[in-house]
Amino acid sequence: MITVSIVEDHDQYRDLLYQVINDNPEFQILDSFSSAEEALKSIIINPPDIAIIDIKLKSLSGIELIQRIKSKIPQTLFLMCTAYQNNENVFTALKAGASGYIVKGSSAEEIQSAVKELYNGGAPMSPYIAKKVINLLHGKEDQNNYDLTEREIEVLSHLSKGLLYKEIADLLGISLNTVKNHCKNIYKRLHVQNRVEALNKFNA
Amino acid sequence: MITVSIVEDHDQYRDLLYQVINDNPEFQILDSFSSAEEALKSIIINPPDIAIIDIKLKSLSGIELIQRIKSKIPQTLFLMCTAYQNNENVFTALKAGASGYIVKGSSAEEIQSAVKELYNGGAPMSPYIAKKVINLLHGKEDQNNYDLTEREIEVLSHLSKGLLYKEIADLLGISLNTVKNHCKNIYKRLHVQNRVEALNKFNA
DNA sequence: AAAAAAATAGCCCTTACGGGCTATAACAAT
DNA sequence: ATTGTTATAGCCCGTAAGGGCTATTTTTTT
Known part of the structure; x- marks a missing residue:
């Protein structure tokens, strides 16, 4: 027990x-x-x-x-x-x-x-x-920290399921534009151009 | 020996x-x-x-x-x-x-x-x-066998790197339309609508 | 030999995506 | 007080992505 x-x-x-x-x-x-x-x-x-x-x-x-x-x-x-x-x-x-x-x-x-x-x-x-x-x-220091915000990580986790921006927006109760903005910021910070590259880099 | x-x-x-x-x-x-x-x-x-x-x-x-x-x-x-x-x-x-x-x-x-x-x-x-x-x-009997062809698996592996259709076409020495066709067939067979879903399903 | 499957390639069409901007409210840090 | 960050949201734009077709050639299977 x-x-x-x-x-x-x-x-x-x-x-x-x-x-x-x-x-x-x-x-x-x-x-x-x-x-x-x-x-x-x-x-x-x-x-x-x-x-x-x-x-x-x-x-x-x-x-x-x-x-x-x-x-x-x-x-x-x-x-x-x-x-x-x-x-x-x-x-x-x-x-x-x-x-x-x-x-x-x-x-x-x-x-x-x-x-x-x-x-x-x-x-x-x-x-x-x-x-x-x-x-x-x-012994390696906590590398791999791309300083994504919690919200960005949340958006990324939905991207990883293959969801559309629209679907993520509805899920989070925010606008499509906001989701797009989060993604743009994610891509900028990870230095990538699309969701698949972002997922590869973040989950590396 | x-x-x-x-x-x-x-x-x-x-x-x-x-x-x-x-x-x-x-x-x-x-x-x-x-x-x-x-x-x-x-x-x-x-x-x-x-x-x-x-x-x-x-x-x-x-x-x-x-x-x-x-x-x-x-x-x-x-x-x-x-x-x-x-x-x-x-x-x-x-x-x-x-x-x-x-x-x-x-x-x-x-x-x-x-x-x-x-x-x-x-x-x-x-x-x-x-x-x-x-x-x-x-559980389910090797559900991962979606009968993708070798070429389709090859295309999928490039999709998994975040490459564009054009880039994959150049890499494989085939036309952009052919790459698109392979992807369409992959999505059909996996019953998904985009590359991230395809990758999730195939690598499940 | 005939049929099926696979790889190739084109066309048309709609929409999702990614990037460049600006802007505001809330909040934290200085 | 001012600056910075975050989350929010809008606009415009070009292009990549995805789906529906058809079609040809090559390869494999029957």
């Missing part, structure tokens, strides 16, 4: 996580917190095997939360929860002590298998992030 | 492989190529039992090389050579027809035993990759 605690301030997604974890008899929910402050008080007293923590919590971020409690509950593994894959914050979280992450929008099965993979010593993450971690281990 | 050919563009590592293989009286080097193009010409005429191929070769990748020659020399087994274990490319290579891989940095003994294991019907790889392969077997 794998015990799990959740720290997520969005009520809707916290409930979803709760159900997904609770649905599987291999897992048992210990706690479900809606803020880092709440978690800070209780999670040390009642440490789970796996703590699923939203990377973007109000006031105290998920990364800071980990930094504070990790040394006090070394047996607990941290699974970050992030809106965007390949976000720089994910990398920071891993450096801070997280062991893997799930992306919001993952299926129930993906979430459950991420928890299991983590518990079994694995590290669920994208190849891009994995390589950055390996580079770090090999 | 197991015959071995090597395709590796890094001089240093190619020499290392040569020595490691040559040192063992059970093996015999047939050829040692420094590019996929060289290998393409000669390896079909003089096929080895085992071909050790670097996964990242210039211009034509090791994966593409396998796709091109595998059907012509079905008795040859392919051992990929990769910098990082568990790379997605390794998985792609296995789907393309490789039977195992070694990691750069392996010891002489590890390399030799990988070759022997391969020759004896084994498949040297990490548990992670092995699991992906098993998942593929348990």
Whole structure:
């Protein structure tokens, strides 16, 4: 039986996580917190095997939360929860002590298998992030940082699915022109001329 | 006596492989190529039992090389050579027809035993990759075979670099219209509408 | 020999893409 | 206070991309 605690301030997604974890008899929910402050008080007293923590919590971020409690509950593994894959914050979280992450929008099965993979010593993450971690281990400084903004990375992640500008605009609730502008800025910063080159460079 | 050919563009590592293989009286080097193009010409005429191929070769990748020659020399087994274990490319290579891989940095003994294991019907790889392969077997039956022609795969590989139709046409010495036609056929067969979707589907 | 598949190439058409601009509001840094 | 950054949004423009056709030659399969 794998015990799990959740720290997520969005009520809707916290409930979803709760159900997904609770649905599987291999897992048992210990706690479900809606803020880092709440978690800070209780999670040390009642440490789970796996703590699923939203990377973007109000006031105290998920990364800071980990930094504070990790040394006090070394047996607990941290699974970050992030809106965007390949976000720089994910990398920071891993450096801070997280062991893997799930992306919001993952299926129930993906979430459950991420928890299991983590518990079994694995590290669920994208190849891009994995390589950055390996580079770090090999002593290479965190190169490959093209200083894309979070929004730009988000747009890029949609480009990587083959979506049209129009589709991305609707998805993000912004205008087509804004999407185009983000792309232009991305291409400029990566010194490329089109989406495929951008994806190759960013995911290198 | 197991015959071995090597395709590796890094001089240093190619020499290392040569020595490691040559040192063992059970093996015999047939050829040692420094590019996929060289290998393409000669390896079909003089096929080895085992071909050790670097996964990242210039211009034509090791994966593409396998796709091109595998059907012509079905008795040859392919051992990929990769910098990082568990790379997605390794998985792609296995789907393309490789039977195992070694990691750069392996010891002489590890390399030799990988070759022997391969020759004896084994498949040297990490548990992670092995699991992906098993998942593929348990899941959908090699869904990756979209029956693309060699030429189409070649065009797709250039698309994956972010090249323009015009550039691909010049590279292959054919007209822009022909490149467009190949792409249309690729998209039709993969049931997608653009190059990024095609690449995602083909490399899935 | 006949049929099928693959590679070649052209035409027409619409639209998505990429690049050059400017501009504003919100916010952060200096 | 001023500067810089980010996200937003618009405009104009040329071209690349993608889709629907037909057609010829070569290669492969039956």
